[in-house]
């Protein structure tokens with residue numbers, strides 16, 4: 001198992017944000033974490049990526065319990081989260097930002113010993129640009145990118161760290177329908193090419209049902225249901241959990 005979360009629990013004062021959550025993520029899987037607002041999805045990512053420490057439970061990442069390790073240590077072990085980093089260097093082009101990220105990663109890895117890291121870094125940056133289909137934006141300044149392309153660059157910067165596990169918290173947030181499908185198509189493409197383990201939080205049920213191999217539904221911090229798209233669509237607990245929310249599960253379920 002690439003990532004195995006066992007009996008994870010987290011309280012913020014009176015809020016029980018994560019309740020005894022146990023989920024396994026096999027190597028190379030593409031998994032969606034869904035649930036109503038406040039269900040504890042982002043907290044779950046914060047716990048496994050080391051941003052917060054759980055009150056109890058284990059996070060076994062590639063054979064090692066990482067609870068108590070810092071975010072940085074966890075990144076070095078190969079778990080990356082796409083943050084809104086593109087805006088941190090607005091005056092770098094896409095190519096420059098990715099090259100810088102690749103070099104910074106290599107400095108921390110064995111290729112530091114290489115006398116010529118820069119051409120290698122350039123190749124990797126180009127590979128990421130191609131993977132994300134940003135060829136025509138390679139020389140565009142980050143600040144001049146569209147919202148969607150900035151998000152792609154954020155994912156690209158995470159990819160520069162060559163992660164084993166990639167965490168995406170609502171990669172399509174703030175996008176119109178067309179841009180959403182474009183984004184998620186790219187996520188699916190990079191997952192299939194890189195064969196990495198991808199976890200994504202997503203509110204758009206059409207997207208979740210279309211691409212996720214496995215879906216875990218959180219509600220009030222606990223796992224309400226686990227299954228494939230077909231199983232989750234038909235799960236009465238899940239349907240009930242979404243009634244009265246604005247996530248349109250009923251529409252996504254449809255009668256198809």
Ligand SMILES: Nc1ncnc2c1ncn2[C@@H]1O[C@H](COP(=O)(O)OP(=O)(O)OP(=O)(O)O)[C@@H](O)[C@H]1O
Pocket residue numbers: 012015017035036037038039040041042043044
């Ligand atoms: N740092 C924090 N301090 C206190 N409470 C927190 C903190 N982070 C999250 N919470 C609480 O934990 C619960 C779960 O929040 P979380 O952000 O994980 O939900 P979510 O499923 O990501 O929701 P959304 O779909 O709106 O992004 C909420 O009640 C939230 O207020």
Ligand SMILES: [Mg+2]
Pocket residue numbers: 041042043
């Ligand atoms: Mg959230």
